Amino acid sequence: MKKNNSFQRSRIRRRIRGKISGTANRPRLSVFRSNKQIYAQIIDDAEGKTLISASSMDKEIASKNVPKIEQAKLVGQLLAEKAKQADVETVVFDRGGYVYHGRIKSLADGAREGGLKF
Secondary structure, eight states: OOOOHHHHHHHHHHHHHHHOOOOSSSOEEEEEEOSSOEEEEEEETTTTEEEEEEETTSHHHHTSOOOHHHHHHHHHHHHHHHHHHTTOOBOEEEOTTOOSSTHHHHHHHHHHHHTOBO
16 A cells, blocks of 8 residues: 655655764754745754754745746755855755755755855
8 A cells, every 4th residue: 555755755754864963073954845945954963953044935045036946056055155154064965855856956966066065
């Protein structure tokens, strides 16, 4: 019997989170994708704190009328810019159970272009 997509994604997400964890030296870049928006956070799991966040709802990105894949790239670049200011250079990428293509890949590419190392 086929399970629904959200249940499958949650199982994949738990499996990924069992292997990936963010530290102070290498925090975790976590991605959440809804139908209209995309959100990204850089998290230190050792302390349980979000260090940096960016989303497609930020003023710089929301004011531009671009397709969702371009929005994701801009979110990645904005996140990388904020990370540079907070002295974060390397991160562990957590795709959140989503397939690595489309908006997730675009966000990762934008973050790499902005200077983050995965």
